[in-house]
Amino acid sequence: MSINVLLVEDDIDLASTVVDYLEIEGISCDHAANGVQGLSLIEANHYQVILLDLNLPRLDGLSVCQKVRASSDDTPILMLTARDSLKDKVAGFDAGTDDYLVKPFEIEELLVRIISLSKRRSGQASTLNVGDLILQLKACTATYAGEPVKLTPITFKLLEKLMREASKPVTRELLMQAIWGEDQPDSNSLKVHIHHLRKQLDKVNASLSIDTKAGFGFVLRKKTS
Incomplete structure (x- = not known):
């Protein structure tokens, strides 16, 4: 099964690394550099998994996540962030994320989580x-x-x-x-x-x-x- 992923990340170097690696693994990956662009791509396309940075320009990751869930979209969301406190993780799950990966991360672990999430729909949609x-x-x-x-x-x-x-x-x-x-x-x-x-x-x-x-x-x- 082909997997189609969206990465919403403003760190261009990290985004390029992730996109190139996923494409080598046979996973198609679109990229948005800010929250508004990411939300627009989500509304226009169907993705198996959304990779969402927390600190984004124009619209932060929590707000993007909340808007996705408010629209009844049950695409699994994996939040990528340098914030590793319990409070930050709780805020992410409250906003509707399904999984949480703290930066810096091993890209092999990212791949494993993407494959796992792609096999199901999110339970976070209300x-x-x-x-x-x-x-x-x-x-x-x-x-x-x-x-x-x-x-x-x-x-x-x-x-x-x-x-x-x-x-x-x-x-x-x-x-x-x-x-x-x-x-x-x-x-x-x-x-x-x-x-x-x-x-x-x-x-x-x-x-x-x-x-x-x-x-x-x-x-x-x-x-x-």
């Missing part, structure tokens, strides 16, 4: 949205075009997984793991909850469907006209 469907993760509520969508705890977890992978088929195994962990019921239970979720989306006239992929799983996507 909301998810697919079109007019909005999922508030902390409040455990869902709305479509402002109208509440009634969900049980299980259908909430089911919808969250489908929204995180919107337009991509998700296997039955992954859905059941996301909902029940290792203590899983029989596969018919998943079908029941899929049916319930479809009914709730139909009640609010959502322009979204949960389609069955025969022999594989399910996919949440926009209805075709």
Whole structure:
């Protein structure tokens, strides 16, 4: 799997070293030299991982991180900074970063962390949205075009997984793991909850469907006209 990374770093020498090394390792890396430019690239492109310096001109790293999370973007963020106090690390995690690497760092360690983060989505996003469907993760509520969508705890977890992978088929195994962990019921239970979720989306006239992929799983996507 190809990995596409954004590095937001104002130290040009460090940025050049990181970009060159990652490209040698087969990882595509865009670069922004300030927070405003970084935010613009994030809004315009899809990245597997964002590498974010804390001390940035025009817009600091904490503010960039907060804006990314406020937009429901769940791209994993690795914060790079010379600040190594517990207070600074807590501030970074509160802003929505997923990992923290203190400068100076070994570039091999950076590579390992990028690969690890690229395999998942961030758990730091407070909301998810697919079109007019909005999922508030902390409040455990869902709305479509402002109208509440009634969900049980299980259908909430089911919808969250489908929204995180919107337009991509998700296997039955992954859905059941996301909902029940290792203590899983029989596969018919998943079908029941899929049916319930479809009914709730139909009640609010959502322009979204949960389609069955025969022999594989399910996919949440926009209805075709």
